Amino acid sequence: MVEGGEIVDQILVLTQEEPVRLDADRLRDLYMRLGDVGAEDVVCRAMEEIAVRLSHTERLYRQDRMVDMRKSARSLVAISEQVGMRALCAVAEDVTGCIDAGDQVALAATLSRLLRVGERSLTAIWDLQDATL
Structure with missing residues (x-):
């Protein structure tokens, strides 16, 4: 990176941590x-279906199959809502909105967020199940 004519040898790595929200009332x-x-x-x-759908949604994006990708993201909305994964539900809705708007840049960013939130949501619900055993 060049800064004011000088080469800077430090790289700042930004970590993206997504807070997840589980609806305890829904689970209860x-x-x-x-x-x-x-x-x-x-x-x-x-949990199994969410993991499969996340992978499938990403694969459909890479194959540029937007109609099928939208269906897969919509199914994530329904499944995540059923088990109280509110953050995952909201981001999956955002993905469908990006597809509907035809905004490829926003879709790429939102899909990345969906994958992060999905992974963290699965971990959170897994941890919650372990805590209740």
Whole structure:
């Protein structure tokens, strides 16, 4: 990097940490309605499906298949909402908005955010399950 004619040999690495929000009331309601075993089953299947859909959404982006990518992101909205992953739900909605607007620059940035939030959300719900065992 050149600064005022001088070469600066320091690089600043910015880490992007995304806060995740789990809706404890949504999870509590799920456990009350389905019982421990039923709720655990729903949450585990949702976690697996979210991981698959995140990967699929990214692959569709790389293949420039926007219609299919939008469907995949919309499914992430529904699944994440079901298990109380509010941040993931919001970012997946943002991805669909970028696709609808045809904003490729915003889509690239928002997809990156979706992947970060998705990973952190899965970790958070996994940690929550471990804490309740």
